[in-house]
Amino acid sequence: MKSVIVKARPLRCEIIDVPIPEPGPDEVLIKVIYCASNPRDWKAPDHLVPGVEINQGNEMSGVIEIVGSNVYEFRKGDRVAAAHPMQTENGTYAEYSTAPVNTCFLLPPNISFEEACTIPFALCTAAIGFYQRLKIPFPTSPESSRVQTPLIIYGGSSSIGAFTLKLAKMGRFEKIIVVCGSGRPYIESFGVITDFVDYRDCNVVHDLKAALGGKRCFHAVDAIMDGNSFGHLSEVLAPEGARIAVYLPRLDYSCIPASISVAITFFGTVHGQATPISNEVFEEDVDFAYAFFRLVGRWIAEGKMSGHPYEVLPRGLLSVEDGLRMLKEGKVSAKKLIYRVADTPTLEPEYFF
Incomplete structure (x- = not known):
């Protein structure tokens, strides 16, 4: 072949x-x-x-x-x-x-x-970051009905960002704020985003703070990893107890304050592979993927996922x-x-x- x-x-x-x-x-x-x-x-x-x-x-x-x-x-x-x-x-x-x-x-x-x-690849990666690393309640959990604090997604029109938004639509958040550019019309159609920040205006930190309106934010997804993105996010997240889901294990995240947890997400963990550099093994991700992929087919059939x-x-x-x-x-x-x-x-x- x-x-x-x-x-x-x-x-x-x-x-x-x-x-x-x-x-x-x-x-x-x-x-x-x-x-x-x-x-x-x-x-x-x-x-x-x-x-x-x-x-x-x-x-x-x-x-x-x-x-x-x-x-x-x-x-x-x-x-x-x-x-x-x-x-x-x-x-x-x-x-x-x-x-x-x-x-x-x-x-x-x-x-x-x-x-x-x-x-398969992008949705599963988004799900690991969202549920396994950020600890957002899974849709089958009783906790999923509870309103969560604001969520920020940097790079919402990327495949991981867009699938994260589709997962977020199944939960409840005070706000869902997205940093994006030309891809806005596509993700705007999801009907779940409360605020947009255009990175091309070069005022990301200021605009994120304005969108939060004084509310504390504990959960963020960096789906773009452009070199400045996670640094910008760390400036607006709550100083204690916040988490950022990131998807490139080999980057230097030292600019993020130690009080903010860097939730490194590596797709390979669903197949038992260790995360590069940190060499972490998340055995629970293997069974999580098994259960998650069974739900994906059902969600597609019901129109909840695309x-x-x-x-x-x-x-x-x-x-x-x-x-x-x-x-x-x-x-x-x-x-x-x-x-x-x-x-x-x-x-x-x-x-x-």
Whole structure:
């Protein structure tokens, strides 16, 4: 089968032929219909894990081909979306990919493969930060009916930011304040945001304080990590007991006062991987993901959850390099870049779905 290897310095991709992988006991083998790009896919070989050249894809939708020996809830032919473990073989930029069942969910009939492809990696990452790190009450908890203090999301139109907003819509907050720019029209449509702060006005701290209106804020999500974002947030959060969810473990957060908890969120913990640098293992995240992904399918069917806006790039897997370059150059806003594997010119005719 065809598989895309992502290389760096300069950024480039190579399509190679590899054997179709075998799923592990707790995995499924998926015939990939659509795969999606995330910023980490170019950052990993460039500077996060330099020198490692593998298939960096982590997000997909498709049809189950084989189930592992311990798998009892999925069957061959099921329509699914799934997240593949980071920095492991058999990534999603390929004709077939594997995924653990705890990050795989059945697609209800009201969602397309295209939209479903935008969900698994980003939504799960947002959920870990929101529920597991910030300790926001989960929708099934009796505490979820209690009004929470204001929530600030920096980078609301990013995929993690937008999915955090969709999760926040299931809770209750005094205020939901979003820092964003050109992506405002998209997230404004959610009908949950009380205040907007435009970072392009260069008055983020002042405008955040004005939006808070004297209320204390204990919860913030930095979904953009632009170098100034978490510093700005630390200036407006309550001086004691506040938490910031951040998503890049390798950044220097020393500018954040020690009284504010830096809740480092790393997607790999749902697959038992340790957080880089701090080497923390959050075993509870594995079961959290299992339960969460079962609810995701139901939420989609009920209209409580939806995917992210997307653009399908032409030429299937041949366009992965173009997509990663667009992400690296900052040319993507408020949408996900996805690829229809069957559009790859070099595939054999029998692949087409």
